[in-house]
Each structure stands twice: as C-alpha cells, then as structure tokens.
Amino acid sequence: MSDEALLAGLTVNDPGVATAFVRRFQGKVFGAAFAVTGDRDLAEEVAQQAFERAWRHARMYDPRRGPVQAWLLTITRNLAIDHLRARRRWGFEATDLTDQVASLARGPEMEAVADDAGTRLHRAIGLLPPEQSRALLLAAFRGMTAAEVAEAEGIPLGTAKTRLRTAMGKLRASLSDQGVEP
Amino acid sequence: MTEMDCQQLRECSAELALGALSGPERASALMHLEHCLECQNEVKSLSTLSDALCDLVPSMEPPVGFETRVVARLRGPGASRRHWPVQGLGLAPRRWLAAAVAGLVLVAGGAGWVIGDTSRAGPPSPAPRVAFSWGSFRSPGHSGDIGEAFVSWGRPRWVFMTVDLGRGDGIANCFLVEKGGHLLQVGSLDLSHGSGYWGAAVQAPVWQVTGARIESADGRILATATFS
Numbered sequence: 001m002s003d004e005a006l007l008a009g010l011t012v013n014d015p016g017v018a019t020a021f022v023r024r025f026q027g028k029v030f031g032a033a034f035a036v037t038g039d040r041d042l043a044e045e046v047a048q049q050a051f052e053r054a055w056r057h058a059r060m061y062d063p064r065r066g067p068v069q070a071w072l073l074t075i076t077r078n079l080a081i082d083h084l085r086a087r088r089r090w091g092f093e094a095t096d097l098t099d100q101v102a103s104l105a106r107g108p109e110m111e112a113v114a115d116d117a118g119t120r121l122h123r124a125i126g127l128l129p130p131e132q133s134r135a136l137l138l139a140a141f142r143g144m145t146a147a148e149v150a151e152a153e154g155i156p157l158g159t160a161k162t163r164l165r166t167a168m169g170k171l172r173a174s175l176s177d178q179g180v181e182p
Numbered sequence: 183m184t185e186m187d188c189q190q191l192r193e194c195s196a197e198l199a200l201g202a203l204s205g206p207e208r209a210s211a212l213m214h215l216e217h218c219l220e221c222q223n224e225v226k227s228l229s230t231l232s233d234a235l236c237d238l239v240p241s242m243e244p245p246v247g248f249e250t251r252v253v254a255r256l257r258g259p260g261a262s263r264r265h266w267p268v269q270g271l272g273l274a275p276r277r278w279l280a281a282a283v284a285g286l287v288l289v290a291g292g293a294g295w296v297i298g299d300t301s302r303a304g305p306p307s308p309a310p311r312v313a314f315s316w317g318s319f320r321s322p323g324h325s326g327d328i329g330e331a332f333v334s335w336g337r338p339r340w341v342f343m344t345v346d347l348g349r350g351d352g353i354a355n356c357f358l359v360e361k362g363g364h365l366l367q368v369g370s371l372d373l374s375h376g377s378g379y380w381g382a383a384v385q386a387p388v389w390q391v392t393g394a395r396i397e398s399a400d401g402r403i404l405a406t407a408t409f410s
Contacts, residue, residue, distance in 0.1 A: 001316075005332050008342040008381035015257065016336045022252045027241030030248065035239040044245055051252045070233040077236055081201075121234055139202035140235045146202050161197065168196035172231055 003068035011058045022051055025072055032073045035141050036080035046083055050076040081143030117175070124174035128167055135163035136171075185213040191221045199228035317393055317407035319345050331394035331407040332381075333358065339388065341368050344379035345396055345405050354404055355397045356380055361390035371396070 006024065009017030029050050033043035053075050061071055125133055131153070138144045138152060150160035186194075191214050197203045198211050215222050313336065319329035329345030343356050354373050357365045366388065371380035393408040 001314075001332070002330070004344065004379070005330070005342050005381075008332075008379070009334060009340060011381065012338055012340040012383040014334055014336055014338060014340055015253070017334070018256050019249065019253050022249050022256075026244050026249060026252070028239070030244035031242035032236060032239045034242055040245065043242075044248060047244060047248070048252050048255055052255055055256050066230070066233055070237060073236045073239075074233065078201075117234065118238060121238060125238075136200075136235075139197070139200040140232060141239070143201055145204050146197050147204060149202070161194070164200065164202060165193065165196045168199065168228055168231060171235075172227065175231070 007054075007058050007061055007068055010055055018055070025051075025069065028069060029072060029076050032076040033080050036077060036143070037084060042083060043080070046076060046080045049079050053079065077141070077143070084143065120175060121171065124171045127174065128170060132163045132167040132170070135160060136167040139164055184210060186210045187214070188218060188221055191215070191218070192224065195221070195225050195228055198225055199232045201232075315391060315409040317409040319343075319394070319396065319405040319407045321347065321405045324348070328405055329396075329407075331409075333384075333388070333391055333394075333409075338383040340381060340383045341394075342379070342381035343369075343371065343394060343396065345371075345373075345377065347373070347376035347404060349376040351375065353399050354378065355399065357395040357397065358388060358391045359393040359395055359406075360388070361392050365395065 001020070003024070006017055006021045010021050026047070030043055030047045033046035033050065034040065037043050037046060050072065054072050057075075061068065065071070125136075128136070135149050135153065138149045139146070142148075144152065146160045146164060147157055149155075149164070150157045153160065155163075191198075191211055194203060194207060194211060198208065203211060215225060314332050314334040316333075317331050318327035319331060320326075321328055324347070328347060329343065332342040334340045334342075341356070341358065345354075350373055352373055353370050355367055356369045356371060357367050359365060366386065368384055368386070369380050369382055371378040391409065393406060395403060395407070396405045397403055
C-alpha cells in the first residue's frame, strides 16, 4: 500500500491503518528525533508527538511538495528542535557531532552496491571540508541559526553563513553532476 | 521590516532552506519570495536538498511498546470526533505506483487484500490486517497505469482514489462499480492539471465491488479500475 494511501486511511480514523502507518515509519521518525535530541526519552516523546501531529494534519499533506516520509521527518525535526530550544540545550557534545558527521558521510549502505540518491548524498557529504559539514549538520539536525553555529564553532557570523551556503552549494552541484535533481 | 532583494535572498537561501535563518531575516526573505518566482525556485531546490539531508538519518529501533503507545494516543480523546474527507491533491503516479504494490499480502481465498507493513520487522504484537480491494486506473488515451483505487473493508470502510490524466481541470466524480455494473457515486475530486486524489469513509452499503471509475462532470469516463 502506498504511503499516500496509508495517510488517506489515517484521515478517516481507520485503526488498522493507523497501526500500519506507525509501524512503517516509526524507525525513521524515532531515528530522526534521536539524531536531533540525543536523548532516548525525549526522542520518544518527540516521535509520539510527530505521529500525533501527522494524524491531525494529514489532510494538509500536499504530495506535490514531497513524499510522505519527508513530510513526516520535517514535522519530527521541527518538533525536536522546538523541544531543544524550550530546554535551552543542544543534544550532543562536540565529539558526538564529529561522530555523526563521519557516520553521515560514510552512510549505512556504502559498502553495498547501492547507488541511489541517498548514497550519492552520503558521498557528497564525505567530500566536504570538515568545518563545512559540521556547520551543515548543526543547522540541519540541531536547527541552529547561523549565529548559533558561529557561537558553537567560535567563528565570526559571516564565516558561519559562508560555510552553510558553500556546503549546500557543493552538495547540490555534486548531485547535479551525478544526474540527481535535488 | 525591509524586504530582501534577489541578491540578499541568494546569499541566505541555503540558511532559509535549512531553517537556520533568524526570525527577522526569515520574515524579510519570505516577503521577497511572495512575488519572486526565480528565488522561489532556488529555495525550493535547496529545500528539497534539506529534506534529503533529513532523510539520511538512520532508522532506530524505538523503545519497546512505542507503537502501542502512539496508537493509543491517536485513539485518545477527540479521535472519534475527527472525521473528514481527504482533499483533492495531485500525485506523481510513477513514484507511488511502485510503492503501492509493496507491502501487500493477499488474503487467502478472498477477493481483497490485507494491509501489512513488510518494510521492516515489527514488534512481537500481531501485524495489523485490514482487508481491502485494490486496482490501478487505466484510460484509453494513456498507456500504463494512471492512478489507483482502494476500498478498505475495515471499520470504518473507506475509499481512496488518485489519478493523473496529464491535463485537465475541474471536478470529477468517483464511483465504485458493483457486480452487474451498477455504479455507486462515493465522492468527487478536484482535478488540477489532470491530477487529483480523494478519499473518505463510506457510510453507504457497498457490496460485491468489482472496480472503480472516475467520470467528468458531464459523464465522460476518464479512468476505470478493475479490482484484483
């Protein structure tokens, strides 16, 4: 059953579909929540809220803007960032961040023959200078503004902005070179 | 508040796509985007990249009982009051058609299917199994599938149809085809550039459904589906 059909079932309160929907996406949603918060208990609360919000706003989903999973992960990320901001703390230490950058650059399927867009993106991240990938990760997964990235990294605001802009530009160019439309 | 110009927008479009712009800057950027199609496309492209970055995060096994707790939360106070039709929206059929087939398990000896998520190993609890009928839409003017129709036979019973004809706007009517050819109109969808989707719970008694049909407002058959 397509993700879109599952979401349609969610809007009519079909309990079987609700369970199937949660089962299909719970690993990704929980993983996304943990990637931002770095705390299993908080990640569970965020993930539960993400499903609840998806359920409440299912009729607002517009498939022309992207797949269901991307929509759901955006909800998750935003909720996780809201929680971090409310608690005025960031989920990870600097060493965790370095590990996460390395993990993202390596990717879970790099040893396989997979050559999908995700794998190519992993490769492209691996080619970024470390300071650029760190800035990118702080913004993408911690929800930090450029000013917050600058503070966390101890660099001028202009440098943080440049790192973010350059990193995104390189990733897009890299994917375009490989024939992937970002 | 001052609106950004194109140059300023380009300099911060990556931050905007990543959600890394401060509030005032974001508001200033959005003012500009309201009327600049070129910058809209730039930000859209980068936002797609930002979404792809989020998608890279690996899956993690949630704590034991997570699924049960979430479903209970969805069934909590207010859940039974919420009941609405899905709004008509366009879909990219080639993307979802492949996914539509994934995860289907045939019900032994029945005319329908059951929903089961085969994409990952589930927790020890029994897999949810909801019988449904499914068929892909076809049209004489198109080669290949142009949409899909589902009827879920659980409680509530619900119908989901989606189609992409390639062109055409306006209201189209959604029918279920019962054995013997009797048509039962169950809803309508709003076509935009030929695509649209509709879904809702069905209150009317529905028996022996063999397929689905989408017709234009003046009765032309736009697409038909035969259920497996």
